[in-house]
Amino acid sequence: MLVVTKDNFDEVSKEAAKLLATLLRRKPDCVLGLATGSTPLGMYKELIRLHKEEGLDFSKVITFNLDEYVGLPPSHSQSYHYFMWENLFKHINVDPRHVHIPMGMAENIDEFCQWYEEKIEECGGIDLQILGIGANGHIAFNEPGSSLGSRTRIKTLSDKTCEDNARFFENKDEVPRYAITMGVGTIMQARELLLMAGGAAKADAIKATVEGPVMAKYPATIVQLHQFATVVIDSAAASKLDGSYSGF
Ligand code: GLP
Numbered sequence: 001m002l003v004v005t006k007d008n009f010d011e012v013s014k015e016a017a018k019l020l021a022t023l024l025r026r027k028p029d030c031v032l033g034l035a036t037g038s039t040p041l042g043m044y045k046e047l048i049r050l051h052k053e054e055g056l057d058f059s060k061v062i063t064f065n066l067d068e069y070v071g072l073p074p075s076h077s078q079s080y081h082y083f084m085w086e087n088l089f090k091h092i093n094v095d096p097r098h099v100h101i102p103m104g105m106a107e108n109i110d111e112f113c114q115w116y117e118e119k120i121e122e123c124g125g126i127d128l129q130i131l132g133i134g135a136n137g138h139i140a141f142n143e144p145g146s147s148l149g150s151r152t153r154i155k156t157l158s159d160k161t162c163e164d165n166a167r168f169f170e171n172k173d174e175v176p177r178y179a180i181t182m183g184v185g186t187i188m189q190a191r192e193l194l195l196m197a198g199g200a201a202k203a204d205a206i207k208a209t210v211e212g213p214v215m216a217k218y219p220a221t222i223v224q225l226h227q228f229a230t231v232v233i234d235s236a237a238a239s240k241l242d243g244s245y246s247g248f
Contacts, residue, residue, distance in 0.1 A: 001223060002230045003210055003245035005238045009198035013042025015232050016130070016196050021050055023128050023192075029060035031120075033129030033187070034088075035140070036065065036080045039196050040130055041087060048091040058094040062123050064116075066131075066140035066187070068102040070109065070154060070178035078168050079104060102152070102180035113152040113180060120186070129190035133197050136160045137205045137218030141181035146219045150183030184219050193229040195220070197237040206233055207240040 006012045020043070023030055034040070050056040065080060074081035081101050089099060100119060106112035120126060131139050136158060142150065143158045157165075157177055166172040187193070197206050209220040210231060223229040238245075 001210070001226070003238075003241075004230065004232045005245055006232065006234050009234045010042060012196055012198055012232050012234050013040075014046055016040070016043040016194060017046035017050065019194055019230065019232075020047065020128060020130070021056055024056060024058070024061065027127065028057060029062070030127040031062045031064065031123050031125065033126040033182075033190055034063050034065050034084065035130045035132050036067070036083045037132040039132035039198065043130070043196065044088040047088065051092045056092075058092045060098075061094055062098045063094065063100060064120055064123075064126060064182075065101040066129075067179050067181040068104040069176040070104045070180060071176050072104045074101075074105075102182075104176075104180060106180070109154050109180060113154070116152045116180075116182075117186065126190035128192045128194060129187055131187070131193060131195040131220075131223075133195060133202060133205050133209065133220050134161055135164055135201050135205055137208050137220045139184065139187060139195075139220045139222075141179040142184050142187075142219040144217050144219065146184055146216060148214075148216055148219065148222050149185040151186050152180065152182050154178055155181050184222055188222060188226060191228065193223055193226050195223055195229065195231045196233070197231075198234040200236045200239060202233075202237045203240040206231070206237045210241060210245075211243065 068080045072079040136144055141155050162175040165175050169175050208218040214221045214224050
């Protein structure tokens with residue numbers, strides 16, 4: 001695992017965008033695993049800039065998002081569909097037919113999850129998976145206790161996650177209780193992982209992820225077992241680490 005610590009979150013976003021852009025230039029038809037939340041926003045802004053100012057081409061890229069709330073239609077302002085189109089897709093030249101985001105309104109969720117897994121496989125697997133991290137150590141919506149071998153499925157959100165995400169809704173009661181999420185095992189099959197985090201609120205989760213034992217209580221700790229995982233964090237998120245990691 002490569003841990004890269006940056007002075008501030010702006011640099012984290014730029015570093016992450018640089019890594020993604022490097023892959024895209026090397027493999028224009030790469031398969032990207034994308035994330036939502038506040039963490040990747042700065043990276044998406046930088047990718048939009050690279051597209052507009054430097055012609056970074058997304059026309060052949062295939063994307064798969066990590067997760068989506070159950071019961072929110074794509075038009076809902078807090079759905080991850082809406083998030084992705086507003087914050088990235090509508091600003092770049094991605095082919096809408098190449099975009100995959102779990103369907104929170106799927107009639108048969110189990111069948112949908114199976115289809116999502118098969119689709120990832122059919123597209124050749126994910127080349128680079130972007131990850132944020134929950135303050136409780138979740139990745140995507142794989143909450144503490146998730147099987148480390150899990151596949152795409154429906155999960156109940158923890159109280160902590162509902163509280164953390166309540167800031168995006170009118171109140172905590174409006175946060176959906178269920179989500180469709182890629183599993184920990186699905187994520188681990190990506191050829192490369194890029195986990196980003198910023199801020200002191202993530203310091204405990206980052207300490208567990210980088211230095212703690214691998215355990216289902218902190219699903220993010222699984223990244224220690226990935227052959228090509230990069231963790232890019234700011235100094236606040238790195239503040240509880242014992243080791244010093246110089247990165248690149
Ligand atoms: C959400 C998402 C995760 C994300 C996490 C952190 O629950 N499902 O994919 O990594 O929360 O969010 P943020 O980046 O806003 O801190």
